[in-house]
Amino acid sequence: MSALQLLSLKPHSSSYPFLSPPSIFSKTLKPKTHQPKNPKTHIVSVLQWNRKPQLSGPTPRVVVITSGKGGVGKTTTTANVGLSLARLGFSVVAIDADVGLRNLDLLLGLENRVNYTAVEVLAGDCRLDQALVRDKRWSNFELLCISKPRSKLPLGFGGKALIWLVDALKSRSDGRRPPDFVLIDCPAGIDAGFITAITPANEAVLVTTPDITALRDADRVTGLLECDGIKDIKMIVNRVRTDLIRGEDMMSVLDVQEMLGLALLGVIPEDSEVIRSTNRGYPLVLNKPPTLAGLAFEQAAWRLVEQDSMKAVMVEEEPKKGFFSFFGG
Ligand SMILES: Nc1ncnc2c1ncn2[C@@H]1O[C@H](COP(=O)(O)OP(=O)(O)OP(=O)(O)O)[C@@H](O)[C@H]1O
Ligand SMILES: [Mg+2]
Secondary structure: OOHHHHHOOOOOOOOOHHHOOOOOOOOOOOOOOOOOOOHHHHHHHHHOOOOOOOOOOOOOEEEEEEOOOOOOOHHHHHHHHHHHHHHOOOOEEEEEOOOOOOOHHHHOOOHHHOOOOHHHHHOOOOOHHHHOEEOOOOOOEEEEEOOOOOOOOOOOOOHHHHHHHHHHHHOOOOOOOOOOEEEEEOOOOOOHHHHHHHOOOOEEEEEEOOOHHHHHHHHHHHHHHHHOOOOEEEEEEEEEOHHHHHOOOOOOHHHHHHHHOOEEEEEEEOOHHHHHHHHHOOOHHHOOOOOHHHHHHHHHHHHHHHOOOEOOOEEEOOHHHOEEEOOOO
16 A cells, blocks of 8 residues: 555554554553543544644653664654654654664764764763754754764763753753653663663653564563663554564564553554665655655654553454454554
8 A cells, every 4th residue: 555545544544554543442451551541532532633642741751762672673763753743843852872873863864963962961061952953854853862973881871871961951941941752762782771771761662573582672671671660661563564464474463462561652564665764864754745654653653642552453354364463443
């Protein structure tokens, strides 16, 4: 199905399982932090698809985007969810906490504008606002890199330093409003960089692909996040291919959800546009016409704002083949 055909579908059309609108008739398997809502509110949200989502919870919402396994789509998620939030009118600061291997600036096309990093702010070599790189397209989106590419985490830089930076953002004195969202792009693994990245967060988005290696790591990371006191953990299942799921060559989103027991924030299809947009430094959600993955990221952003989740469901496939796990709203 082309993106243009997609646009002609209503957002909640069951013909396209990735694009269930936020809030519709959804319950999660294990709604760890899901706020039960008045059913009337749900109906209103379906009818008012063009409304602005209601920001839930105290701000700034400090959200770490993590995974355990590398290369599953954390940075892609941070860029696309972050810019979607900015487009919805929220003020967003994205922190690239992947020290030494930073690449969020590349995905956003901002690499030539990073003159200072958080390390220089903490050393007193520049002000915080000088290290915040404002996006060219959405001025309410700013990027903060922890350090220069290929550099090592400076001695003494840890979770406390990141907490200090988040506090400084809350009470910023440069005349700009404090962020509604601070998104922290976490490095892969569970070592010092991971611990630093999760320290200031009060919620987490766990990105996983539907394969057992990513799931094992995601499960381990979920345990570590919970130990750190982060109870609001939602997952994004990325690089999903319905053709493989139908052929039973890929785990379904329902299987993933049953294994991890986390609320589902979004399901992102495998989409070659992601790689194209990465290389152009132009996040997918800005594409016109929108792509499948771009629309799915936008919906994930919407759910994040409202602290909502979607549901993985079983959908009837061709009658002869019986029932297959599928996903949708
Ligand atoms: N839905 C998708 N469809 C196709 N390609 C994707 C999708 N999501 C991510 N990718 C590709 O996967 C690769 C890894 O993505 P990304 O850099 O976001 O992962 P990461 O988890 O941040 O990696 P790392 O652990 O190294 O920081 C990139 O080349 C990206 O373009
Ligand atoms: Mg990354």
